[in-house]
Amino acid sequence: MANIVKILDGFSFISRSDLNLLEALESQKVDIEYQCREGFCGSCQVELVAGEVEYFAEPVAFVPDGKILPCCCHAKSDLTIEIPGGCHIKKE
Numbered sequence: 421m422a423n424i425v426k427i428l429d430g431f432s433f434i435s436r437s438d439l440n441l442l443e444a445l446e447s448q449k450v451d452i453e454y455q456c457r458e459g460f461c462g463s464c465q466v467e468l469v470a471g472e473v474e475y476f477a478e479p480v481a482f483v484p485d486g487k488i489l490p491c492c493c494h495a496k497s498d499l500t501i502e503i504p505g506g507c508h509i510k511k512e
């Protein structure tokens with residue numbers, strides 16, 4: 421099922437259910453940090469303000485309470501997230 425992803429200081433969009441959260445954010449041209457894209461490095465970390473995510477596999481990186489790793493999870497419900505440094509859109 422498609423869920424609504426709301427970005428604090430940004431906008432909301434409907435996430436395609438076949439994309440992980442990082443891919444969903446990229447599909448909206450949101451500029452977001454990442455390195456490994458596999459849950460190892462923790463660089464993609466964002467704050468989960470509201471909602472629930474599901475991990476495909478338990479991330480190896482340490483994930484503090486209230487944070488999530490978009491590269492290895494997808495939205496299980498409508499989400500509100502906060503991106504460190506705010507929501508910026510890539511210019512192309």
Ligand code: FES
Nearest residue numbers: 457459462464491
């Ligand atoms: S990009 Fe490395 S944990 Fe998400």
